Amino acid sequence: MAAAIHRPLLRSLPSSSTSRSRSLLHLLSRPLSFHPSATSPNHPQQWQPPPPPQWSPSPPPPRNYQHQQQPPPPPRHNYGPPPPQHQHQAPPPPPRNNYGPPPPRQNYGHPQNQAPQAGPGELIGMAREGRVKEAVELLDKGARADPHAFYELAAACSNPKLLEELRKIHDFFLRSPFRADLQVNNKMLEMYAKCAAMTHARRTFDHMPDRNMDSWHIMIDGYSVNGLGDVALQLFEEMKSKYGITPTAHTFLLVLNACANSEAIEEAFLYFDAMSRDHGIEPGVEHYVGIIEVLGKSGHLNEAMEYIEKLPFEPTAMVWESLLNLARMNGDIDLEDRAEELLVSLDPTKVNPKKLPTPPPKRRLGINMLDGRNKLVEYRLPPKIEKKVVNEQRYVPDTRYVLHDIDQEAKEQALLYHSERLAIAYGLISTPARTPLRIIKNLRICGDCHNAIKIMSRIVGRELIVRDNKRFHHFKDGKCSCGDYW
């Protein structure tokens, strides 16, 4: 038996938040906290890497290469098409806003045909263009690279899809004479974290010849951004006890963030207290916000609000913005409105003009103590447990359609693997909600599957169109167009 799924082209979800410009996406796109400028002075720098996203004229200008518009770096967790990967002879896409004919590219040809070995300048150019795959091929062919080139190449791999490239670049880097370079190593850690490959990051980290505070920060943050807050806390403990490194204020911020992602409320409070007691770091507003996020992300929104009310300083816009996002995350409409009101009153630039008024709640959630005053207490016999005749609806396997001579349980088992069910199951988990599914089967659909699909169409709210070798069945809302003629 065979069944095939035909599904229409996926329409992506309509762009979100049309009426509200705010979006939770920013919580994701929080940049990894790596500040090249914050490196400790103990490590002399051979060169100063320019901040990655900045598009400044690079120190070694690529030969006569006309810079086009740089394609925007692909976002994390991108489900869209992969970033443009041009073949080496294919020109980059012409700019959309065509101001004139595309610039001549005589000198831009097959790199391997040019000089015997491409230099770091070329690699950097490619990295900034986002053409990482080509650059890796060049490296394969023996292109020279310097620390700066490695840095730029690694920085270009900001997408989990480019993990393979990142690993290759890392291999080349390890074989190069600059493998001990701290900046590049840190960048590798950061990019592995961005590619959601924390095992690679950890291996790199363990083999790094020397580490600075940034390396620790990147690792802790990488773990918590990838949802491994617990490992981040373990690493932090290791850093303190095994290596005896004194954490800084920034470290504690990252630790609080890790606590938020692993619902470690008690630890967050203990670390917060330890911060000023053991390390003499006075908590700043951002640390208090960190605690608020720990509470909110663990689902204790009311308690977060109470904490804010008891803060030893007047809550700032930052505090309210954090609460706003937490309320939005947990869907607490009333708290969100209150936070927004406060935020706008402190920082009028944050006003959201598209916001529509929230309807009033039906009744107060909390029960007033006063309301009880007018109440008559009544005593009754315990209510009889009434067995209400629930019109229970469930699927009962109909084993008459299994013709093999096997026991009842095996028959029910066999029904589960009819190809149309497998096809529908696959179709459901690979298409957006409410998309109709079209299934084509070369044999007759069995009566049990017919019943099962009727139920499925009702539960998942989709139109399931199944064609067997006799007819089309349109299943919708628990009914079939064949009128159970089967």
Place this chain on the structure above:
Amino acid sequence: MSLSKPLSARRLVPALFPLAHTSPASAAASRRARRRDAFVATPPTPPPSPSSVRLAEPLPSLAPSRLALHNRILELLISPKSDDDLAEAALFTRHALHSNCRPSSFTCAAVLAALLRARRLEEFFALHRFALQAAVPPTAVTHALYLSALAARGLPDAAIHHLRIISRPRSPVPPSPTAYRVVVRSLVVDHGRLSDGIQLKDEMLESGFVGPDPQVYNILMAGLVEAGDGAKAVELYDELKEKVGGELIVDGIVYGSLMKAYFLMGMEEKAMDCYREVIGAESEVRFDAESYNGVVDALGQNGRLDDALELFEIMRREHDPPLRISVNVRSFSVMVDAYCAAGRIDDAIAVFRRMGECEVVADVAAYNNLIRHLSLQRLVSEAELLYKDIEESGLKADEETHVLLMEGCFRVDRIDEGINYFDKMDELELKPDATAYHKIADGLIGHGMLDKARMYIDRMRVKEISPSTASYEALLKAYVAAARLDDSIGITKVILLDEKVAFSDEMKELLEGALCGEGRKDDITKLYEDVEKEKAEAAARAAEEKERADALAREEREKRRAEAAAKDEAAARASAAAIEAILGHKRRTENVTGEPAPDANIMDSEFQSRFGITSDGDGALQGISSGGETKEGEDETKGGDGQ
């Protein structure tokens, strides 16, 4: 902003800090032990082992498409264009659970919160169960919402049960303080079950997940004060103080109840000392509007109107919306109470009218409070003015407003008007509950209108609201007092037949005494016999009804079976005829070619029987095939049920 006075995190939120661990390492160890069997994965990824518990995925690990879905659903929830938007959000969440973009636990919690907020409890429970079945892991928020919904539905025992499950020692998602507050409040305020509430508080402290929460203590203390047990309330306060390390309790919420408890015990000095200590300018205690209200109420109810006024002034000075909210609607209600306690009704009305100065909007509860005071003071015309105000300010008077006005009218002997207010509820599609009916029945009995009271109790039964024991007893007593013995026997019969109320011994004695006094002792036994008989009759009737329904269903089944058999028979006959025709044709052609077919008939019958095709009246085979069809018929009904 001054960060100069940092308080220890423990002191700020004692509720969240059970003080069970002294070092992060041990806290982490206990958390890891709790989550040893837990895992995080998006379905359909199966669990690593059957016993492992799925945990909610942390926000940073959610794909952008799932965040987009979250925002899309929030949009429906926040600014619904119609009532259907909420239903649509719930339905869409449900449908999206079986798609390539599953709603996260956060999205489900958001929809559940919106459903609870709109008090659509049926849909709430349906979605909650559906999401659990679809392996959406519950979070602390989901648990708190579920407990609130159970409390709103009036199922405190179910709530306690659920709370105990999630606070077991190895629970991967421990309850939040909010969960305990919701359940304790439901127990104490709604159901008056103080001892259960105190027991739950002890369990809360034992569980090690939630620390001594001042709010929980406050609910219990207020309940104790209400029940007149001031000493126990002070005891609770001392316990709370001990739990937070013997220091001052920073949360101002407890002080109102504490002062009330002191006043109740006659320790006025102590109450005022406490007041001066916590309200003073250099006090570290944090007060919000609710905490202030408690203190004002404590002062006002105990003849300290001047202090209450002074504090109210402080509150109004501090009030700076939206940054600082220290006055809310309840503050004004509390002030109205304070003035009324001092007998200054006019001032109470004046302070009520000054609500707008603080940018506070009156709600129905505030109006009801003032109407209650006015009707207690027999100022019904003033109350009626307020009633008109409610409509003008765009609010809707609720059941309580009408009942209060009715009571006011009864108090000034304007019986008909009172009844009018009660009947008005039907027009406004309000649904008075058993308490409201009890109040009108009680009022009517008080004015000697027994028949009318009986009428309302009967109406209540028509509307399927079960009358409370108190209503029945009041009526029975009145009948006995008025020496209307036949009626009293009648009502007793109703009480005995109503399975939801108990016929107390006190009433029994009353009735028997009255009947014996009149020398109608036989009537009592007759009454009990009648009741027994009627009960038996009712049971027999129910059994009969069931029997009839079963018979009907059976008949239906038979009919369908017969129909299916007939259809099958017709089909068999038709196909037999067709085959016969073909074979006949074949035979004819064979005859034409001149080749005899000696076995044609034998083959024919063999062919026919092999395929179950028979000529009319071949019982055996017909039986088999009709049996098959009947099963088919049953299957169809099953399929129909299964939708």
